[in-house]
Amino acid sequence: MDKNYNTDETFLARWISGELSEAERVAFEKTEAYKQFDIINKESQLLAGPDIDTEAALKLVTLKLQEQQKKPKIIRLWYAVAASIVILISLGTFLNSSKTHITGIGEKTHITLSDGSKVHLNANSSVSYKRFFWLGNKEVNLRGEAYFSVEKGDGFTVNTSKGHISVLGTQFNIKDRNELEVKCYEGKVSFIKSANASKTYILTSGMQVNVNDEHIYEGHFNHETPNWKDGISKFVNQPLSKVLEELTYIYPITFKTNSINTDRLFSGSFTHNNLNTALQTTLVPMGITYKKSPTSNVIILSE
Amino acid sequence: MPEKEPSICEEKIYNQLFKKHYEPVTKYIYYKCGSLQQAEDIVQNVFIKLWKLCATVTFSKAKAYIYKACNNLFLNDVAHQKVVLKHQQDIAKSTDYESPDFLIEVDEFREKLKAAINRLSVKEREVFLLSRIEKKTYREIAKLTGLTVKAIERRMSKALLELRDMLGKEIKL
Numbered sequence: 496m497d498k499n500y501n502t503d504e505t506f507l508a509r510w511i512s513g514e515l516s517e518a519e520r521v522a523f524e525k526t527e528a529y530k531q532f533d534i535i536n537k538e539s540q541l542l543a544g545p546d547i548d549t550e551a552a553l554k555l556v557t558l559k560l561q562e563q564q565k566k567p568k569i570i571r572l573w574y575a576v577a578a579s580i581v582i583l584i585s586l587g588t589f590l591n592s593s594k595t596h597i598t599g600i601g602e603k604t605h606i607t608l609s610d611g612s613k614v615h616l617n618a619n620s621s622v623s624y625k626r627f628f629w630l631g632n633k634e635v636n637l638r639g640e641a642y643f644s645v646e647k648g649d650g651f652t653v654n655t656s657k658g659h660i661s662v663l664g665t666q667f668n669i670k671d672r673n674e675l676e677v678k679c680y681e682g683k684v685s686f687i688k689s690a691n692a693s694k695t696y697i698l699t700s701g702m703q704v705n706v707n708d709e710h711i712y713e714g715h716f717n718h719e720t721p722n723w724k725d726g727i728s729k730f731v732n733q734p735l736s737k738v739l740e741e742l743t744y745i746y747p748i749t750f751k752t753n754s755i756n757t758d759r760l761f762s763g764s765f766t767h768n769n770l771n772t773a774l775q776t777t778l779v780p781m782g783i784t785y786k787k788s789p790t791s792n793v794i795i796l797s798e
Numbered sequence: 799m800p801e802k803e804p805s806i807c808e809e810k811i812y813n814q815l816f817k818k819h820y821e822p823v824t825k826y827i828y829y830k831c832g833s834l835q836q837a838e839d840i841v842q843n844v845f846i847k848l849w850k851l852c853a854t855v856t857f858s859k860a861k862a863y864i865y866k867a868c869n870n871l872f873l874n875d876v877a878h879q880k881v882v883l884k885h886q887q888d889i890a891k892s893t894d895y896e897s898p899d900f901l902i903e904v905d906e907f908r909e910k911l912k913a914a915i916n917r918l919s920v921k922e923r924e925v926f927l928l929s930r931i932e933k934k935t936y937r938e939i940a941k942l943t944g945l946t947v948k949a950i951e952r953r954m955s956k957a958l959l960e961l962r963d964m965l966g967k968e969i970k971l
Binding site for chain 1: 834845932950
């Protein structure tokens, strides 16, 4: 039996490529199916493949290659840079971090710095300084009141909100409340309002400087240690407002002054260990009566 | 020891390979997947890979590498869209005896032929189109696909049989 397109699985392929034997071809061309295959074959050969722009594709591939070659390096470099920055910042922040001591109302504390200098911190105050490398640049930030006993050495500076106090082996008190008061008990202290201020105040033993927002006053005193260190606050011709303010630092109280004139001057002292005694010694001589609210810490004042 | 082969790492050689193989291999992949966009993406990715591997692929093995890599990439492209081949019809050679009516019929037939080719399996369509459009011999196709000539002939015959099954009714004799 003759082979044909139904029985021979390579028959049609061989017909297309002209590999059929003469006998096979003649027999095949006589069949009905032949004409259909012939048309399919001829029509298929009229089809065209897609248009392909090789030049454009080469440009695209070259571009992609250039991008890929650059990118990884840049990305890695940026990651490295970013990581380094984060490490540097966190390390810097850590090394630059400050140690802070805070006292609440009525609290007192003392701190010994790494150069042996002592800081006695009065109530409602804080002192902060760099945790590391402090000896290289001895700076202390003060808010409130503190008594400093500084060991001999170079450049010890206290920064306050109203100026900078530089010292060289000495003992002094700084009170930065409504106004700033610097008292030198021993040695020499200099005060400068800001880094670019023209005038530097030099204080020696027994000298003080008082700084408010507008003025700077120089003065003298003759006690040997600040009274607060002995547990009392002493005032000489100070307005009542200052006395009341000081009381609120030592005792957890607030005042309701109503119509009382707080500009009146007061001379005297109050103790830090008994609120009633303190109130009596300050208010009674001024002719002020006071009433302690039973439920809160408000002291109501009246004439 | 034969003469030293040119290195693909040289841009001139690489570009030469690209210009020689890009079009045929893109068509080859296109006949398989039916999307020119996809085919071009596949082939371009292979050429990008070829540049990166330029030190390990020798010049004489480049062609085989390109076809093999394209084929693998095509097979990996699991989510390849349904085959829709868009054959561009060559402008039909106008023959004087064709009446306008017949031309319409021929156009219709050609559309149906394209649709029928699209319905062939990937294996048959690839062989059929490489043979009929690219005019490649069975031996060449066998080399490209890594199959035997006999297998190619079987696929070609099967493709023709299936096309006749699909189109036989359309051919008026």
